Amino acid sequence: xxxxxxxxxxILLTAGSVVxxxxxxxxxxxxxxxxxxxxxxxxxAEGMANLEEAFERAHPDIDFVHEMLMGNEYDTVLYARDAAxxxxxxxxxxxxxxxxxxxxxKAGKIxxxxxxxxxxxxxxxxxxxxxxxxxxxxxxxxxxxxxGIVYNKELYKKAGITSVPRTLDEMTAACEKLxxxxxxxxxxxxxxxWTMGNQIWKxxxxxxxxxxxxxxxxxxxxxxxxxxxxxxxxxxxxIANTQSRPLDADYTxxxxxxxxxxxxxxxQGLWVYNSIISMNPDMESKMGFMPIPFTNDKTKxxxxxxxxxxxxxxxxxxxxxxxxxFDFMINSPEGREIFSRDFAVINPxxxxxxxxxVTADALSYIEAGExxxxxxxxxFPAEFFMVHSSSMQEYMGxxxxxxxxxxxxxxxxxxxxxx
Amino acid sequence: MKIxxxxxxxxxxxxxxxxxxxxxxxxxxFFFVPIISGIVYSFTDWDAINSDFNFVGxxxxxxxxxxxxxxxxxxxxxxxxxxxxxxLTNVLAMLFASALVSNFKHNxxxxxxxxxxxxxxxxxxxxxxxxxxTKIIGKxxxxxxxxxxxxxxxxDPDTVLFSILLVSLWYGVGYVMTIDIAALQSxxxxxxxxxxLEGANGWQTFWKVKLPxxxxxxxxxxxxxxxxxxxxxxxxxxxxxxGPGRASELAMLNVYREAYQxxxxxxxSAKAVILSVIIIAITIFQFxxxxxxxxxM
Numbered sequence: 257x258x259x260x261x262x263x264x265x266x267i268l269l270t271a272g273s274v275v276x277x278x279x280x281x282x283x284x285x286x287x288x289x290x291x292x293x294x295x296x297x298x299x300x301a302e303g304m305a306n307l308e309e310a311f312e313r314a315h316p317d318i319d320f321v322h323e324m325l326m327g328n329e330y331d332t333v334l335y336a337r338d339a340a341x342x343x344x345x346x347x348x349x350x351x352x353x354x355x356x357x358x359x360x361x362k363a364g365k366i367x368x369x370x371x372x373x374x375x376x377x378x379x380x381x382x383x384x385x386x387x388x389x390x391x392x393x394x395x396x397x398x399x400x401x402x403x404g405i406v407y408n409k410e411l412y413k414k415a416g417i418t419s420v421p422r423t424l425d426e427m428t429a430a431c432e433k434l435x436x437x438x439x440x441x442x443x444x445x446x447x448x449x450w451t452m453g454n455q456i457w458k459x460x461x462x463x464x465x466x467x468x469x470x471x472x473x474x475x476x477x478x479x480x481x482x483x484x485x486x487x488x489x490x491x492x493x494x495i496a497n498t499q500s501r502p503l504d505a506d507y508t509x510x511x512x513x514x515x516x517x518x519x520x521x522x523x524q525g526l527w528v529y530n531s532i533i534s535m536n537p538d539m540e541s542k543m544g545f546m547p548i549p550f551t552n553d554k555t556k557x558x559x560x561x562x563x564x565x566x567x568x569x570x571x572x573x574x575x576x577x578x579x580x581x582f583d584f585m586i587n588s589p590e591g592r593e594i595f596s597r598d599f600a601v602i603n604p605x606x607x608x609x610x611x612x613x614v615t616a617d618a619l620s621y622i623e624a625g626e627x628x629x630x631x632x633x634x635x636f637p638a639e640f641f642m643v644h645s646s647s648m649q650e651y652m653g654x655x656x657x658x659x660x661x662x663x664x665x666x667x668x669x670x671x672x673x674x675x
Numbered sequence: 676m677k678i679x680x681x682x683x684x685x686x687x688x689x690x691x692x693x694x695x696x697x698x699x700x701x702x703x704x705f706f707f708v709p710i711i712s713g714i715v716y717s718f719t720d721w722d723a724i725n726s727d728f729n730f731v732g733x734x735x736x737x738x739x740x741x742x743x744x745x746x747x748x749x750x751x752x753x754x755x756x757x758x759x760x761x762x763l764t765n766v767l768a769m770l771f772a773s774a775l776v777s778n779f780k781h782n783x784x785x786x787x788x789x790x791x792x793x794x795x796x797x798x799x800x801x802x803x804x805x806x807x808x809t810k811i812i813g814k815x816x817x818x819x820x821x822x823x824x825x826x827x828x829x830x831d832p833d834t835v836l837f838s839i840l841l842v843s844l845w846y847g848v849g850y851v852m853t854i855d856i857a858a859l860q861s862x863x864x865x866x867x868x869x870x871x872l873e874g875a876n877g878w879q880t881f882w883k884v885k886l887p888x889x890x891x892x893x894x895x896x897x898x899x900x901x902x903x904x905x906x907x908x909x910x911x912x913x914x915x916x917x918g919p920g921r922a923s924e925l926a927m928l929n930v931y932r933e934a935y936q937x938x939x940x941x942x943x944s945a946k947a948v949i950l951s952v953i954i955i956a957i958t959i960f961q962f963x964x965x966x967x968x969x970x971x972m
Contacts, residue, residue, distance in 0.1 A: 331935065335723055359938065363725035447809075447830065449918055503830025503919050504809040639937040650920035655832055671742060675720075675939055 289577045292321045294337075294344040296330040297565055299530060303598030310590045311581060318577050338365065345573035346581075352395040352566040353634020354388050361394055366568045367575060368392035374582045374605070382604045385629050386563075396582055398565035399601035402618040402627070403455050403525040404547045406532075408539075411439050411520040420544070423552045424489055431497045434520050442494055443519035444502035445510025446652055449645025455523045456494065456548065457644040459560035460487040461632040463550040470632050473669070480665035488658050490550045494523065495652050503653060515539055523548060526602075529614045545617035547626070559621040562630040565601065637672035717945035722938050735945035745921060746946055749929040750953075756836055756925065757904035760843050764900050765893070767848045772855035773881065786856070790849035797846065801913025804842045805829065829915055832922035839911060839923060846910070847903070851896040858889035894965045901961065905954050926950050 295304075304322045311320050323344075325333055337343055343365060349356055360366040369375050370393050375383070378397075386393045407420075412430075415437040421427040431441040445451040464486040472478035499505070499519060514522045515535035522528070532539050547559040569578055585591040586605050600609040602619065611619055621627055633640065647664060650656040656664075717735055721728035739746050775786050792800065808828040816824025828838045862885050870880045886893075908927035911917060917924035917932075924932075930950065934943025 338724060359722055359724050363722075363727075365724060447918065448916070449920075501809075501827045501830055504827050506805075509809075637937075638939075639932075642932060642936065646918065646920040649918050650832075650922075653830065653832060653919050655920065655922075674742065675738065675942060 288319045289317060289574050290319045290321060291346070291574070291577045291581045292344045293346040293567070294323050294325065294330075294334060295348040295565070295567075296324065296326055296350075297348065298324060298326055299527075300565065300599050300601075303594055306594045306598055307585060307591065310594060311584050314584060314588065314590065315580060318580065320581060343570045343572065345570050345578055346396070346567040347570070348566060349395075349568055351634060352386070352397070352563050352568075353630075353636075355635055355638060357388060357394045357568065358390075360568055361388070361390070361392070365571055366394055367571045367573070368394055369396050369569055372396060372569075372575075372579050372582060374586045377586075378604050394568055395563070396567040396569065397563045397604065398567070398585075398595075399563075399599065399603050400561050401526050401564040401602065402545075402559050402561045402622075403459055404523070404545055404559055404618070405521050406514070406524050406528060406614060407521045407544050407546065408514070408517060408519075408542050409544050410542045411437075411517065412544075415439055415520070420546045422546070422549055422554050422557060424493070424549050425552055427490070427549045428493055431493065435497070440499045440519040441497035441521060442499075443505070443510050443513045443522050444494070444498040444652075445505050445507040445522075446498075446502040446649060447504060447506040447509075449649045450641070451507050451510060451524070452648035452652070453641055453645030455525065456491060457487070457648055458630065458633045459548055460490065460550050462560060462628050462630060463487075463548070463556050463558070465632055467631060470635060474635065476670075476673075480662045480669075481659075484662040484665070485658060487550060490548060491648070491651070503649065511535060526615050526618055529612050541613065543614050545614045547621060559618060559627040560630065561602075561622070561627050565599075637669070639672055640668070643668050713944045714948055716941055717948045719941045721941045721944075723934075723940040724938070728941065731941070735942045736949065738942060739946050739949060745924070746926070746929050746933075748921070749924050749926045750950075752836065752924070753905055753907070753926040756840060756843075756907070757901065759840055760847070760904040760907075761897060761900045763840070763844055764847050764851055765897055767844065768851035768855050768896065769893070771848065771852045772859055775852070776856050776859045786849075786852070789852055792846045793850045795846075797909040798913045800842060800846055801910050804838075804845075805914055808838055830919050832919055835915055835919065835923045839907075839914060842910060842914060843904075843907070847900065851900065854892060854896045855889070858892035859885060861892075862888050891965060894961070898958065898961055901957060902954055905950070905957070 293304075301324045304324070308320045308322060312318070334344075334347055349360075351357075357366075361368075375393055375396060378386075382397070383393065386395055386397065388394065411434065415430075415433040417430050417433055419426075421430045434441045465483045469478050469482060473480075495502075499513065505513065510522055510524075511528060511531050512535055513519055515532045517536075526545070529543065532543065547557050549557045551557060567582075569575065585595055586607070592607055595603070596607050596609045600611070600615075602615065602622065643665065647656065647661045651658070651661060716728075718730055718732060719728040720731050720735075771789055775782055775789075795803075812828065813825040816822060826834065828834050866884050866888065867880060870884045875883065906927055907925055908931065911923055911925050911928055912931075915923040917928045926946070927950070930943055930946045933946055934940050937943075
């Protein structure tokens with residue numbers, strides 16, 4: 257009897273919990289619209305929290321739910337939610353090129369954003385860069401970032417380098433001066449292949465390979481051998497001037513060694529500033545930023561920029577609510593203030609902000625028109641980031657030649673196309 | 676009478692459902708369904724996002740085994756590492772077990788020290804040894820005059836697999852040793868005495884008497900070790916990330932990358948199925964060998 261009572265009680269408890277939980281969900285869904293976002297950028301998390309408060313105050317009929325995840329689990333969670341039918345209304349992706357975005361578009365999971373207010377107000381050049389082959393824009397881009405060389409001004413001065421090297425020959429001379437002064441020119445984090453694949457190979461592709469080469473490569477009418485050798489002048493210089501055992505050092509070690517002043521330069525992006533300052537606050541006034549000089553033609557050595565905080569919008573989202581949110585973020589006085597203060601990013605909306613010294617240097621190149629958008633890698637097969645990274649590691653380790661790397665790129669391209 | 680039987684049967688069914696039902700449902704949901712769906716997906720071009728996919732027949736299997744040189748190379752590396760890992764783990768475990776089976780001072784402390792790494796997560800283990808290899812072993816070599824230790828353990832394709840093997844042994848020997856100690860303690864003393872009276876020396880006693888008796892138990896350790904070595908992922912992921920280049924990319928890491936980084940879930944599933952078939956085949960082979968030995972016992 258007692259057992260029966262306990263069993264009945266447990267069953268009722270479980271059933272009651274389910275009914276109660278579903279009832280709660282229904283209630284909130286009936287009364288409020290929701291904008292649910294998922295993103296992978298920890299340095300804007302505080303800004304998002306402030307936006308939530310301001311946005312919900314201005315639009316009490318819309319709930320703003322935001323969640324930030326970093327690392328490998330971001331994609332896992334995103335795909336799991338998609339599989340469960342709960343894709344967030346807006347979510348960030350790391351690559352907004354044709355290859356990545358069209359997967360979502362072809363699956364009917366995302367909607368084009370051409371009619372969103374913040375997209376309509378973008379400069380034409382930015383719109384063109386975001387337009388995919390089917391003529392639609394799918395990404396709402398909030399910010400851009402840049403990859404290049406972060407350098408230590410104090411060590412440059414110590415070595416007697418008076419101006420930023422803007423050509424390959426000038427960089428070679430700078431490395432010689434640094435070494436003569438007992439300073440390691442470059443700190444590498446080659447154990448993490450992306451620190452070379454993403455930060456050297458990708459910018460190198462856009463610096464050395466002409467824009468139109470990409471369409472020919474897509475049509476199998478071009479080879480990586482066409483211009484690839486031109487990238488190795490800088491790569492060889494880099495490898496010859498890193499600290500000892502660069503393949504033992506990962507990204508964190510690269511940051512730590514640079515922050516400690518163990519080397520004069522790192523090939524990284526604007527995102528490293530906060531990490532380095534947190535390791536050594538004295539570095540704040542010592543850091544500068546420059547494009548990578550892949551060639552001796554200064555006009556080709558432009559700053560490599562890429563879209564950073566880029567959102568895809570779920571096809572099942574309340575698009576009016578999403579439009580309202582982004583419009584609030586970019587165009588309302590409150591939203592602009594939060595965006596300017598808490599996001600503090602290079603953006604296409606003309607929202608000014610107080611840049612740190614590294615970002616200020618990047619802005620000076622952008623304002624002078626000495627920059628390029630990432631182009632080639634965006635349309636490459638997804639596995640190419642791995643091909644770049646592992647090939648660079650092998651080349652640094654001396655187990656593969658330049659020719660073999662370029663052969664591999666061509667072969668891997670055909671292999672990827674046959675999958 | 677009939678009514679009573681039915682009622683008894685119903686009770687038995689209810690009891691069976693009560694005890695087995697929940698785990699059966701969980702096992703079906705999280706084991707059988709994923710396995711079946713994995714096999715189905717291995718014949719498709721599914722990319723994990725698009726709900727539509729095409730059946731491509733054996734294309735993924737043909738691609739994985741004849742075109743994808745990285746996967747084939749990763750399989751080769753996996754077998755190479757698994758062979759040395761299984762042999763060395765079991766030999767070392769048996770040596771330690773034989774040395775530590777008898778009671779002497781500090782015996783338990785030494786056993787605990789050898790077993791201790793096993794309680795750490797494999798991922799943590801990878802990060803600990805990353806620091807050891809890149810920051811400590813080299814300096815230790817310089818300080819002690821052992822110059823050969825001062826080298827790039829994880830950055831050199833020639834030494835990276837050895838480094839993984841070393842950590843795997845450090846991690847796994849203690850567990851197998853514990854099984855072996857339990858097995859050795861279970862050997863009937865009269866057998867050992869009889870061998871001794873017959874004039875058998877220590878080695879002969881171990882080889883001809885103890886080992887045949889404990890072989891079924893030892894094989895349990897070998898089973899787990901073979902399967903674990905062929906599926907090795909977390910240690911490589913955290914220690915080397917498969918690098919430098921792809922020099923330490925084992926089969927499981929290749930499968931993970933294909934599915935979760937390159938978004939080719941169909942091909943990734945096919946590779947996972949290939950690896951599973953290999954592991955199942957080896958396990959069946961092992962079972963047969965063990966069963967044969969047990970009969971001979």
